[in-house]
Amino acid sequence: MNDFPSLTVIKKDEGFGGIKLTNIIEVEKVSKQYHQREILKDVSFTIKKGSINGLLGPNGAGKTTIIRLLNGVIEANTGMMKVMNFDPKLQGDEIRKRVGIVTESASLYHDMTAWDNLVFFSKIYGHSDTKRITHLLEQFDMLDFKDQLVGSFSTGMKKRIALAKALLHNPNLLFLDEPTNGLDPEGINEVIHYLRKVNQEEGVTILICSHVLHQLETICDSYLFLIDGRIVENGTITELEDKYLKEIKLLVETGLKPLNSQIYKGYRYSRRGTNQLEFLLASKDQITPLLADILNESWVHNCEITNRSLEAIYFTIRGGRGIE
Numbered sequence: 595m596n597d598f599p600s601l602t603v604i605k606k607d608e609g610f611g612g613i614k615l616t617n618i619i620e621v622e623k624v625s626k627q628y629h630q631r632e633i634l635k636d637v638s639f640t641i642k643k644g645s646i647n648g649l650l651g652p653n654g655a656g657k658t659t660i661i662r663l664l665n666g667v668i669e670a671n672t673g674m675m676k677v678m679n680f681d682p683k684l685q686g687d688e689i690r691k692r693v694g695i696v697t698e699s700a701s702l703y704h705d706m707t708a709w710d711n712l713v714f715f716s717k718i719y720g721h722s723d724t725k726r727i728t729h730l731l732e733q734f735d736m737l738d739f740k741d742q743l744v745g746s747f748s749t750g751m752k753k754r755i756a757l758a759k760a761l762l763h764n765p766n767l768l769f770l771d772e773p774t775n776g777l778d779p780e781g782i783n784e785v786i787h788y789l790r791k792v793n794q795e796e797g798v799t800i801l802i803c804s805h806v807l808h809q810l811e812t813i814c815d816s817y818l819f820l821i822d823g824r825i826v827e828n829g830t831i832t833e834l835e836d837k838y839l840k841e842i843k844l845l846v847e848t849g850l851k852p853l854n855s856q857i858y859k860g861y862r863y864s865r866r867g868t869n870q871l872e873f874l875l876a877s878k879d880q881i882t883p884l885l886a887d888i889l890n891e892s893w894v895h896n897c898e899i900t901n902r903s904l905e906a907i908y909f910t911i912r913g914g915r916g917i918e
């Protein structure tokens with residue numbers, strides 16, 4: 595445990611976009627029990643500074659427990675954790691000063707205006723700064739609504755104010771617990787848009803807990819899969835695809851009419867619509883030669899890999915059992 599790596603050491607590995615990144619969170623062999631029941635088992639992972647990460651797993655997997663441990667709200671039974679080089683067991687206050695949290699309930703006062711809520715919480719945080727509040731309301735396109743009661747807002751607007759609240763004290767790290775729950779597709783896209791903005795413009799590292807996989811696909815750099823209190827897999831989507839996507843399903847919109855109803859030039863396919871053929875390929879390397887062959891004979895208007903989703907990968911990891 596004493597050889598736990600220091601955050602000040604630049605790691606050999608390259609980060610996202612080729613930039614060298616340090617780890618902002620390091621977790622090693624952590625377990626947590628409640629009343630002799632093991633909730634987290636031998637959990638180890640790292641989170642790189644500046645990245646957006648999905649902590650994915652079904653209800654009861656232990657996601658919220660991990661967030662609470664990282665914030666020093668509860669203590670691990672065994673193992674080692676470092677958050678920004680602080681030990682949550684001993685230096686929870688230091689961590690909480692530098693971390694923003696958005697929980698499902700958002701904890702806003704519904705009978706107060708957006709502005710008054712943010713002023714109230716910034717005073718509690720000891721960061722009473724109206725410029726920061728105005729900036730955040732602008733960032734989340736809520737300045738025009740600052741004098742309205744939070745209780746009158748849509749779920750999406752409340753989420754935006756909850757995000758602003760979590761960012762009042764300029765945190766380095768943001769934890770989000772099920773941030774898209776209760777939102778319609780438009781609201782989900784909005785939250786994802788704002789999270790990306792916060793990550794890019796303020797350099798905030800983000801850890802998102804969710805059991806809804808497809809919503810996170812467009813935003814996360816890296817994923818952790820937590821099942822029954824264990825991290826069963828982690829990596830970027832490319833790493834996970836390389837490991838788990840053993841067969842590619844390629845849907846091609848084309849005028850091609852192969853003579854054989856099952857095989858075209860050695861590639862297995864099935865017809866999905868008048869101008870749609872779905873090919874089964876052994877790897878991505880077969881896509882270019884297949885398309886070149888088709889284009890020799892006919893037109894192609896579109897093509898897409900249909901089984902590369904995070905959900906498909908999750909099902910492979912989990913052996914076909916559903917996440918929700």
Ligand SMILES: Nc1ncnc2c1ncn2[C@@H]1O[C@H](COP(=O)(O)OP(=O)(O)OP(=O)(O)O)[C@@H](O)[C@H]1O
Nearest residue numbers: 628629633651652653654655656657658659660805
């Ligand atoms: N204070 C507690 N005392 C006893 N058991 C607890 C306590 N907190 C959580 N648990 C149990 O630990 C397990 C993991 O809970 P946790 O809330 O971390 O899961 P989760 O992955 O966040 O689930 P969800 O997606 O439903 O929020 C659950 O079985 C839960 O009942």
